[in-house]
Amino acid sequence: MTFYDGRSGFITVVSGPMFAEKSGELVNRCMKEEKYAGKKVIAFKPSNDNRFAEDEIVSRLGLKMKAVSINKMINDDLEEEILKSSKGCDIVAFDEAQFFSEKIVDIVLEIAYRGSHVIVAGLDLDFRAKPFGYMGELMTIADEVIKKTAFCPCCGRPARFTQRLVDGFPAKEGPIELIGDTDSYEPRCRNCYVPPFKA
The missing domain is CATH 3.30.60.20 (Wheat Germ Agglutinin (Isolectin 2); domain 1)
Structure with a gap:
């Protein structure tokens, strides 16, 4: 359960394997806050993941929202651009965060320090069952971690x-x-x- 009160920064990380509807959780939370609470929302996604759309986050169940597509290798200029464009937003979301370079951790922290609710979704483990990218660090600094699961097609567990x-x-x-x-x-x-x- 989220305890974000809108007065202080908060970090939520949604993690799990592929097909666990992590993006759907992210989109659903953003849409609810935007529609029912009138919150200002901005979302980012890595440009290398364009399986479903170039400028949208799309879940497997059909939920979708507009997103800014950015390079996964975040340099100083892009970091400044992300911080500038997210300034004044109540909710800042990052999908497929396992692909982003190390700067994603500092960016998430800075946005949270400014008072926004940051929602991050991504794979926590790669195909070797090893920590994927900087998701482990993001989960460590998070106020809330949501571990999603899918259904095993071999046995249903x-x-x-x-x-x-x-x-x-x-x-x-x-x-x-x-x-x-x-x-x-x-x-x-x-x-x-x-x-x-x-x-």
Whole structure:
């Protein structure tokens, strides 16, 4: 449950595997605050993830909202631009945050210090079941962490892991970042997940 009172900064991190509707949680929270509480909202997404739209965050259940597409490698100029464009916003959201470079942590902290509610969504683990990007640090500094699960297609249990597939079989190797969908990934529970070294 969120205890953000609108008077002080707050950080919410939504994490979990692929197909867990993390983006949907982010969009739903932003839309409710904007529609029912009249809050000013701005959202950002990494430009390398354009599976569903270039300028929108889109959930698998069809929820969507406008978003500013930005380079995942955040330099000083882009950091300044993000802080400037989010100034005065009640809610500042970042989707697919696992792709952003280290500066995302400082940016989230700065926006929260200014009094905004920052909502961050992303994969907490990569296909090797290792911490993905700076999501671990974001979860550490968060006031609220929401751990989402999907459904394991192998057994129906709650899925916490993201299984990368190659020709339908668990991947043994590959780059950490590989944009894909149901053709390359599926959620798995701990019992059904196969780490690369056991594939």
